Amino acid sequence: MFLLDTPVSLAYDLVTGLAEVLRPVTGGLAAAAAIIVFTAAVRLLMVPLAVSAARGERTRARLLPRVQALQKKHRRDPERLRRETAALYEAEGATPLAGCLPMVVQVPFFMVMYRLFVSASVGGHQNLLLAHTLLGAPLGQTWVGLLGGGLLAPPSLVFLGLFALLAAVAVWTSRQVTADGPMGTAARVVPFGTVVFAAFVPLAAGLYLLASGLWTAVERAVLHRRIAAPAV
Template structure:
């Protein structure tokens, strides 16, 4: 039995239950709306960690001049540079919670992925696989739609979703203040969601779009309320 079996069954009942509640309002898009609500619930539970992340970013920004001075002073002595940087972090107690919101939601993303990859749930047929977003089944990935043509109706749904993901990634990238080679790499990281979305079921891609949009809005709010405080 997979370690995800029980969480998948719970997620199945949660998503189908939400879809039933939302059906009078969302009609044929009720299951997609349920995935969006499911993702929002996950992100709402992670807000305290996002606040910790924003405070950590503010602390690291305050330390940036000292970090740059140490890097300049010990540029030719990597061992000494590492020791001095570690000592600075230990002295200032800089929070290292920056990755926690991303790491903590990964199990939920994998559950959503497995939920729409499983033909059966707890011994019963997975009824969610029959649901669609417009012309694209929620259990299908973009690569599998290419056999019907790059601009087929199912592929067009994915292309529209990719466009939205790219927009959110662009906004997120613009807000990253890091500079230098590492900064350039960091600014490219939001665009990795486009690659992921091409290979996961459409339902998981909807999860990605929802969570990245939440992150972009959340970071904007927290930067105004915490980082600039």
């Protein structure tokens, strides 16, 4: 926990500062808008990783026939298949896991956002961000924690709207996946996990998931057209 204290304090200062800047335009939605801007800034820093992942996707698509040939040739020798496949990717300067890097790098930022909205105090001072709401739903509250007030209570409806948006983004993202096999299946299913996950984390963390997921969908659409699509 101690290792997260400094990043959480920095994130607190950044989000509260952004909220003050955005308040004249967004009013009571300033804190929620600040979370979205914070998420966009994080994803902007990761654009080089996304570009690298898109290039890796194109390389993997180009190598797919050769990988399938190896699978057919060494189907009775899994260890030989593993070595030959690894050697092929190494020779081409590619890795099957390159596309996962942007998602993995995001984890610490998400954890900071999570901690920011479950901590009563930050840096020894009261966490004033917990007083902020989105359309009446506290940014530090979870949907599970609100169920006692009724499924159709206004704060719960805010979460249900969030879940619907997350599901729509997940559908869009899953339709962009072109990979086949187990990795392709996983890439199509994983985005829907955010809908379930968002029910158990603070609303602020759910907003982070939504903004990041939407960024991913748009980013993939652009990079697939410019980089990942096979040349003709």
